Amino acid sequence: MGSIMKRKKKSSFLLPFLFLISILLQKPTSAAKKSYVVYFGGHTHGSEEAFLDSYERVTDAHYEFLGSVLGSKEKAQDAIFYSYTNYINGFAASLEEEDAMEISKDSSVISVFPNRGHRLHTTRSWDFLGLERNGRVPSTPFGARPILEKMLLLETLILVCGPSQRASGRKGWGRAPRSGEESVRMSLKKELVATGLLAPVNGSECFDADILAAFDAAIHDGVHVLSVSLGGGPTDYFKDGVAIGSFHAVKNGVTVVCSAGNSGPDPGSVSNTAPWIITVGASTMDREFPAYLLLSNKKQIKGQSLSPSGHPGNKYYPIISSAQAKAANATEDEAFVPAKISRPREGGGKIVVCIRGNNARVEKGEVVREAGGVGMILANDQATGNELIADAHVLPATHISYSDGLALLSYINSAKSAAGYITSPKTEIGTKPAPFMAAFSSQGPNTITPEVLKPDITAPGVSILAAYTGASGPTGLAFDDRRVLFNSESGTSMSCPHVSGIAGLLKALHPEWSPSAIKSAIMTTSRIQDNLKEPMKNSSFLKATPFSYGSGHVQPNRAMDPGLVYDLSANDYLNFLCSLGYNSTQIATFSVEPYTCPSKPAKLEDLNYPSISIPNLAGEITITRTVRNVGTPGTYSVRVEEPRGVSVLVEPTSLKFDKVDEEKKFKVIFKAKERNLRGEYVFGRIIWSDGKHFVRSPIVVKTVMHKP
Numbered sequence: 001m002g003s004i005m006k007r008k009k010k011s012s013f014l015l016p017f018l019f020l021i022s023i024l025l026q027k028p029t030s031a032a033k034k035s036y037v038v039y040f041g042g043h044t045h046g047s048e049e050a051f052l053d054s055y056e057r058v059t060d061a062h063y064e065f066l067g068s069v070l071g072s073k074e075k076a077q078d079a080i081f082y083s084y085t086n087y088i089n090g091f092a093a094s095l096e097e098e099d100a101m102e103i104s105k106d107s108s109v110i111s112v113f114p115n116r117g118h119r120l121h122t123t124r125s126w127d128f129l130g131l132e133r134n135g136r137v138p139s140t141p142f143g144a145r146p147i148l149e150k151m152l153l154l155e156t157l158i159l160v161c162g163p164s165q166r167a168s169g170r171k172g173w174g175r176a177p178r179s180g181e182e183s184v185r186m187s188l189k190k191e192l193v194a195t196g197l198l199a200p201v202n203g204s205e206c207f208d209a210d211i212l213a214a215f216d217a218a219i220h221d222g223v224h225v226l227s228v229s230l231g232g233g234p235t236d237y238f239k240d241g242v243a244i245g246s247f248h249a250v251k252n253g254v255t256v257v258c259s260a261g262n263s264g265p266d267p268g269s270v271s272n273t274a275p276w277i278i279t280v281g282a283s284t285m286d287r288e289f290p291a292y293l294l295l296s297n298k299k300q301i302k303g304q305s306l307s308p309s310g311h312p313g314n315k316y317y318p319i320i321s322s323a324q325a326k327a328a329n330a331t332e333d334e335a336f337v338p339a340k341i342s343r344p345r346e347g348g349g350k351i352v353v354c355i356r357g358n359n360a361r362v363e364k365g366e367v368v369r370e371a372g373g374v375g376m377i378l379a380n381d382q383a384t385g386n387e388l389i390a391d392a393h394v395l396p397a398t399h400i401s402y403s404d405g406l407a408l409l410s411y412i413n414s415a416k417s418a419a420g421y422i423t424s425p426k427t428e429i430g431t432k433p434a435p436f437m438a439a440f441s442s443q444g445p446n447t448i449t450p451e452v453l454k455p456d457i458t459a460p461g462v463s464i465l466a467a468y469t470g471a472s473g474p475t476g477l478a479f480d481d482r483r484v485l486f487n488s489e490s491g492t493s494m495s496c497p498h499v500s501g502i503a504g505l506l507k508a509l510h511p512e513w514s515p516s517a518i519k520s521a522i523m524t525t526s527r528i529q530d531n532l533k534e535p536m537k538n539s540s541f542l543k544a545t546p547f548s549y550g551s552g553h554v555q556p557n558r559a560m561d562p563g564l565v566y567d568l569s570a571n572d573y574l575n576f577l578c579s580l581g582y583n584s585t586q587i588a589t590f591s592v593e594p595y596t597c598p599s600k601p602a603k604l605e606d607l608n609y610p611s612i613s614i615p616n617l618a619g620e621i622t623i624t625r626t627v628r629n630v631g632t633p634g635t636y637s638v639r640v641e642e643p644r645g646v647s648v649l650v651e652p653t654s655l656k657f658d659k660v661d662e663e664k665k666f667k668v669i670f671k672a673k674e675r676n677l678r679g680e681y682v683f684g685r686i687i688w689s690d691g692k693h694f695v696r697s698p699i700v701v702k703t704v705m706h707k708p
Helices: 002-010 012-025 048-070 073-079 097-104 208-221 241-251 332-336 361-370 402-414 492-509 515-524 570-579 584-591
Strands: 034-042 080-084 088-095 111-114 117-120 150-153 156-159 205-207 225-228 255-259 278-283 290-295 300-304 317-321 351-355 375-379 397-400 419-422 457-460 464-467 486-489 612-617 620-629 634-641 646-651 654-657 663-672 681-689 694-703
Touching: 034 097, 034 208, 034 241, 034 584, 048 073, 048 080, 048 088, 048 097, 073 080, 073 088, 080 208, 088 097, 088 208, 088 241, 097 111, 205 208, 208 225, 208 241, 225 241, 225 492, 241 255, 241 570, 255 492, 255 515, 278 492, 278 515, 290 397, 300 402, 317 402, 351 361, 351 402, 351 419, 361 375, 375 402, 375 419, 397 402, 457 492, 492 515, 515 694, 570 584, 612 620, 612 663, 634 646, 646 681, 646 694, 654 663
Parallel strands: 225 255, 255 278, 278 457, 317 351, 351 375, 375 397, 612 694
Antiparallel strands: 034 088, 034 111, 080 088, 117 205, 150 156, 290 300, 290 419, 300 397, 317 419, 464 486, 620 663, 634 654, 634 681, 646 663, 681 694
16 A cells, blocks of 8 residues: 555646546446447246246346346346346347447347437327326325336436336336236226326436336236327337337237327328337317407407416407517517527517417417417418317417418508407317317328338327326416316327227227237228218318328227138238348247247238238239128128229128138239329228128329339
8 A cells, every 4th residue: 555655646746647548448427328229029937936937047048148248247137227127128228339339249139229209199198097186196005006116317317207116226127026016907098198197208208118018017917908109209119118018918918009100291201100009190070179260350360278267348459460570680480480599579559460380389379478479370381280189378369370470461551550359168969070180190101011001090189188287387387377177189199199098998898809809890880981971081171091090090989890801810910020031040049939930921011910012013903801800690792992093902891700710812903004193192991891891991092104
């Protein structure tokens, strides 16, 4: 000790240089690390005793594996923050990029991918059945624990959901339940994130590592339905936590329902595209919350709102556009969509017209209010068309359509002194047309596997009444200090739980049905007409297509008795992965049970899906489907609505079923008509009916020119 101290004293002038050299020679610190998921596939434990025995063995194997890369088991234990030990085999760890690349070389590893964020497809989560009190999620009153206890963003550990009965410390999701711990069984909202028990990082994202942990725990708990109201951009199935987790869930009999995303109306924006997932778009219903703008020229414009009140006493106020009230340093475009950088300068005592886009709808009203404005008219842009959303505005406000917005701005520009007032919102039932597609609802085609049509279905997702958290105001914005028990929410996060609840009811009614049979029943019994008996429309009131609504708008009562179903087993999905080019070694690990890819991979179009998508029709193609009778014996006849420019022939044209669970095959022959080849998607339908049941499958076809 003394000699060391003496040596330090003699060479103290070298210390700064030695320190600098040591820093330069060191490997990057943990600041350079990122979170990765290392996925090996699946495993099974059989009995509960086997599960208890294997937990330590599996986690230890993960430590040993990573330790061989990092240099020691201790480093591996420090790096791993999730070890998946139930049905999913893998771990999540903080790693440097070079270590992740080294792991990828190991033949036992299916995939290594960054811990990707998935956006929650609505603005906030729910308070369900009184689980939340005073903005906190307490120890759950009936044994249900939060789905996730923590979220990891790179190296930042964030507690999000209050105490957990299973997780303890950094690691805990893999542990078996202690004696007396109650597993969470299915209830109406016992489904992943739609319960409100999952708080996303930064209010908007959940991460692959946490999602996989949730799936792994839920499968072990024996749930029947998982409702996953989140999603990232479309990506490879083996690099997507939702796709991986949902595969293991479906393989174990759990129906997984996911949001299609809120990135519409852009084509190809749909997420959660794996065929084993039920992917849900968002549409309107026949209830709305109108608030009218009454103008001084005796005309009125109908909008939507959940403002606390309208203007009292029918007093008229001057109406100006936000461009007329822009701040000195704001551009014209910035003023039309006012944000904090563009404060209305002359908005005092006036109603200000703002254009939708760029920042939160309600935030625009706050900008107007802070400038002294007495009301706001929120007008749609061309892309959002007729999609009106009832928001809890902070001042009298109403949301109007694109065409009404154009008319209002024309009135403002032509009138000497435009004036009006806004009425208090009310509730109206039986509005028409309904349903129509929400502009925000993400659309197909499926950019990962275009041979699988996505979304699968649409359901109510606009201005949905929901129990609400006490942790934030109804707008979810920092300035909003109001607190409400219920709120109106919009997004595919709202439509997803509708279908999840229907799936739960179908499972209760038909406990023997597989997740694929439940999906088929929901899809084939949907409708594509609105309450005017006209084809469903998009938010611009143009005819919508299956890229918006999938099979159609869900009809729960009809789904109870679909007549026929298109069923799929786990092996069918494995064959599908083989057709995508994954090898038998990868898929065998993925499946746990012995599995070998077929010697001749099946066509992707032959996946026994309830819809049909042919993305590259050059000349002629024949596909096959199998239907199973889940109704009474009978004979079904086929009717075809051909896509424009494509001939469709079904063989045979009738199917006779003598008993329940009997299966019949049929083939569909598609042939492009040369004179109508345009390289665009066209749409049609196949409908099987016995006079009582109508089993509908959408057809999506894109024709391509013959190669010489």
